[in-house]
Amino acid sequence: MNLTVRGIGRLLTMTAGVHHDAALVVRHGRVAWAGPGRDLPAGAPEQVLEAGGACVVPGFVDAHTHLVYAGVRRDEFVARLAGESYDGGGIRTTVEATRAASTELLVDLAAQRASSALAHGTTTMEVKTGYGLSPEHELRLLDAVRELAGRTPIHVEPTYLGAHVVPAGADRRTYVAEVIATIPEAARRGARWCDVFCDRGVFTVDEARQILLAARESGLGLRLHAEEIAPTGAAGLAAELGCASADHLEHVTPADARAMASAGVVGVLLPTVTLSLRSQAWGHAAVLREAGVELALATDCNPGTSWCESMPFAIQLACLAMGLSVEEAFRAATRGAASSLRLADRGHLGPGAAGDLVVLDAEHEADIVAHLGAAAVGRTVVGGVPVG
Amino acid sequence: MNLTVRGIGRLLTMTAGVHHDAALVVRHGRVAWAGPGRDLPAGAPEQVLEAGGACVVPGFVDAHTHLVYAGVRRDEFVARLAGESYDGGGIRTTVEATRAASTELLVDLAAQRASSALAHGTTTMEVKTGYGLSPEHELRLLDAVRELAGRTPIHVEPTYLGAHVVPAGADRRTYVAEVIATIPEAARRGARWCDVFCDRGVFTVDEARQILLAARESGLGLRLHAEEIAPTGAAGLAAELGCASADHLEHVTPADARAMASAGVVGVLLPTVTLSLRSQAWGHAAVLREAGVELALATDCNPGTSWCESMPFAIQLACLAMGLSVEEAFRAATRGAASSLRLADRGHLGPGAAGDLVVLDAEHEADIVAHLGAAAVGRTVVGGVPVG
Numbered sequence: 148m149n150l151t152v153r154g155i156g157r158l159l160t161m162t163a164g165v166h167h168d169a170a171l172v173v174r175h176g177r178v179a180w181a182g183p184g185r186d187l188p189a190g191a192p193e194q195v196l197e198a199g200g201a202c203v204v205p206g207f208v209d210a211h212t213h214l215v216y217a218g219v220r221r222d223e224f225v226a227r228l229a230g231e232s233y234d235g236g237g238i239r240t241t242v243e244a245t246r247a248a249s250t251e252l253l254v255d256l257a258a259q260r261a262s263s264a265l266a267h268g269t270t271t272m273e274v275k276t277g278y279g280l281s282p283e284h285e286l287r288l289l290d291a292v293r294e295l296a297g298r299t300p301i302h303v304e305p306t307y308l309g310a311h312v313v314p315a316g317a318d319r320r321t322y323v324a325e326v327i328a329t330i331p332e333a334a335r336r337g338a339r340w341c342d343v344f345c346d347r348g349v350f351t352v353d354e355a356r357q358i359l360l361a362a363r364e365s366g367l368g369l370r371l372h373a374e375e376i377a378p379t380g381a382a383g384l385a386a387e388l389g390c391a392s393a394d395h396l397e398h399v400t401p402a403d404a405r406a407m408a409s410a411g412v413v414g415v416l417l418p419t420v421t422l423s424l425r426s427q428a429w430g431h432a433a434v435l436r437e438a439g440v441e442l443a444l445a446t447d448c449n450p451g452t453s454w455c456e457s458m459p460f461a462i463q464l465a466c467l468a469m470g471l472s473v474e475e476a477f478r479a480a481t482r483g484a485a486s487s488l489r490l491a492d493r494g495h496l497g498p499g500a501a502g503d504l505v506v507l508d509a510e511h512e513a514d515i516v517a518h519l520g521a522a523a524v525g526r527t528v529v530g531g532v533p534v535g
Numbered sequence: 536m537n538l539t540v541r542g543i544g545r546l547l548t549m550t551a552g553v554h555h556d557a558a559l560v561v562r563h564g565r566v567a568w569a570g571p572g573r574d575l576p577a578g579a580p581e582q583v584l585e586a587g588g589a590c591v592v593p594g595f596v597d598a599h600t601h602l603v604y605a606g607v608r609r610d611e612f613v614a615r616l617a618g619e620s621y622d623g624g625g626i627r628t629t630v631e632a633t634r635a636a637s638t639e640l641l642v643d644l645a646a647q648r649a650s651s652a653l654a655h656g657t658t659t660m661e662v663k664t665g666y667g668l669s670p671e672h673e674l675r676l677l678d679a680v681r682e683l684a685g686r687t688p689i690h691v692e693p694t695y696l697g698a699h700v701v702p703a704g705a706d707r708r709t710y711v712a713e714v715i716a717t718i719p720e721a722a723r724r725g726a727r728w729c730d731v732f733c734d735r736g737v738f739t740v741d742e743a744r745q746i747l748l749a750a751r752e753s754g755l756g757l758r759l760h761a762e763e764i765a766p767t768g769a770a771g772l773a774a775e776l777g778c779a780s781a782d783h784l785e786h787v788t789p790a791d792a793r794a795m796a797s798a799g800v801v802g803v804l805l806p807t808v809t810l811s812l813r814s815q816a817w818g819h820a821a822v823l824r825e826a827g828v829e830l831a832l833a834t835d836c837n838p839g840t841s842w843c844e845s846m847p848f849a850i851q852l853a854c855l856a857m858g859l860s861v862e863e864a865f866r867a868a869t870r871g872a873a874s875s876l877r878l879a880d881r882g883h884l885g886p887g888a889a890g891d892l893v894v895l896d897a898e899h900e901a902d903i904v905a906h907l908g909a910a911a912v913g914r915t916v917v918g919g920v921p922v923g
Binding site: 221224225228229263267419422423425453454455456457459460461466467468470471472473511513514516517518519520521522 | 609612613616617651655807810811813841842843844845847848849854855856858859860861899901902904905906907908909910
């Protein structure tokens with residue numbers, strides 16, 4: 148819980164500037180001091196981590212994952228590389244495998260993925276349900292997320308995504324009513340957020356509005372899968388309801404982006420999805436930036452459209468494919484993502500922030516973007532404890 | 536030198552089919568047997584490597600690298616992300632740093648990069664000079680490549696690239712004459728190949744022809760940097776001269792691609808360059824495939840336009856960005872790349888081939904493409920010896 152990190156070549160605090168030849172002190176799990184190494188307060192530290200001149204950044208915040216699932220979708224992936232298009236139907240494949248798996252197995256699989264994410268520097272992670280698609284199975288997935296949270300050092304933010312897709316054979320009005328009826332119990336089982344996949348072929352803007360209004364009544368924060376497959380006005384809905392985040396946004400319009408900015412909706416970019424789907428949808432980051440939307444990054448870790456636990460890879464693609472600057476990308480992966488989860492004490496290393504940080508395997512954060520295919524993280528620290 | 540690999544879930548030989556539940560025997564550094572595990576010849580093996588159900592592929596062949604250099608080009612990289620264009624001028628920055636470095640340092644730096652490549656599964660690697668740009672310095676770089684070859688288990692193919700760029704302040708006719716005059720000594724110092732950066736702003740087709748014809752007289756094989764920055768007809772020259780490879784090819788025309796195919800010129804794709812340069816030049820792979828050109832993959836490892844030692848990352852981008860199928864990409868990274876180096880006994884695991892192989896960290900090669908940001912290689916074996 149108490150740790151002094153010394154020999155930091157370059158320290159990005161995100162809220163209190165960049166320090167060179169710096170040090171940082173964590174006490175009782177929180178940042179107590181950060182600054183030039185020569186000004187390090189006296190007193191024998193309990194534990195010392197030597198950064199060896201490396202660059203240190205806040206622990207990455209992964210603002211959008213579907214970490215709890217079973218099964219593989221290799222055939223769908225190989226087919227897509229052979230030129231077939233993706234319409235979201237593949238989710239049902241994962242639903243079958245997930246329903247068939249024991250809760251114990253689901254937690255084990257998710258914990259393995261979390262362990263990989265931790266090694267890639269993730270210290271806070273949003274985790275959605277959505278592969279249960281019945282009250283019973285969705286609530287079981289929330290139990291799995293809660294168990295996961297107890298098994299990983301990563302801070303987990305659980306999201307109820309009963310409205311991921313209409314289950315095969317179900318009546319959609321009945322299913323929407325079922326999703327809404329389950330919300331209070333989802334909140335009791337630990338959900339902090341409610342999300343809806345609002346897109347062509349999935350849930351309509353009206354259906355999403357009904358669900359999210361009900362979620363707000365139960366005290367849940369609101370998130371929205373918006374404008375991924377086609378423009379539907381979902382980003383406008385996110386602005387209307389004041390959602391904490393609208394995610395994907397490949398087809399967002401400039402007007403809806405401005406509405407998002409006015410309403411304080413954070414735009415969550417998922418560049419690994421664009422790469423996985425070969426969609427070449429790279430332009431929306433510029434639309435959002437132009438409108439003044441606060442940007443966040445996430446992996447969207449899921450078995451169909453983004454098998455990825457690596458925030459450094461998301462950062463790399465955000466720069467090289469979406470056109471973010473190095474500074475914008477690191478901010479989106481830390482402060483921006485924390486902002487999308489309304490976590491004021493995460494995603495930065497100012498005084499009082501969570502003692503979550505990453506010692507990069509580089510002396511400058513730009514090298515993480517430039518060095519392709521290489522490991523990015525030397526050490527991950529959570530709450531002042533080196534964990535990976 | 537003698538090794539039995541057992542428990543191979545899936546064995547891609549590239550020349551003798553795909554075996555399931557397979558085994559492979561290396562004797563005296565060469566593949567002696569490969570097939571279903573139940574048919575494994577009797578006899579006590581000297582050393583056993585258990586693959587644990589993983590997929591095994593031939594060691595990767597990196598057909599194009601500039602591994603020997605000193606210095607970093609971080610500022611240029613950050614500037615490019617801010618929207619500036621690349622015209623090859625950055626090479627001169629590396630030339631200055633490389634000339635200033637001792638040969639010992641150059642070999643150390645290259646050996647570190649080779650070690651990283653080995654961990655990523657590379658077992659054969661082409662290495663170019665080109666950051667010396669004077670007879671003295673270019674020959675010193677060939678010495679460094681030879682020393683590197685003695686220090687890494689990777690099989691190194693040395694290439695003389697005196698014609699990388701016209702040195703600052705030099706008269707271009709004088710410099711071309713100097714490059715040509717140096718070729719016989721380059722051959723004596725171990726160069727097996729000669730390459731020219733033939734492009735707009737670098738060397739013309741006529742200059743490249745002069746240099747390559749001289750190289751052929753000295754017994755060197757021919758390679759060519761072609762059509763990267765602008766269409767100049769360099770790919771047509773590669774066909775005319777029967778070069779072993781033409782590399783980059785972002786601007787190749789269908790007609791020149793057909794000429795390459797007829798002449799047996801292998802097309803070396805460098806997808807990490809397209810990503811690094813943010814050029815969105817992804818379409819040429821389809822042009823080359825349509826023309827029937829044999830495809831190879833490479834990292835182009837260099838400090839300015841592709842800081843990358845990872846062939847699995849090149850494979851991933853070749854599929855997800857360039858549109859190769861998983862099968863095409865793995866073939867290009869093994870058999871195709873070996874073909875571009877005219878190495879009949881590498882890039883495959885048929886009887887008699889070099890005992891160079893990679894135990895992937897996956898049960899199927901498609902997972903290496905699908906799993907973004909993840910480590911791809913469990914174990915690298917060179918000549919029957921597990922080395923990484």
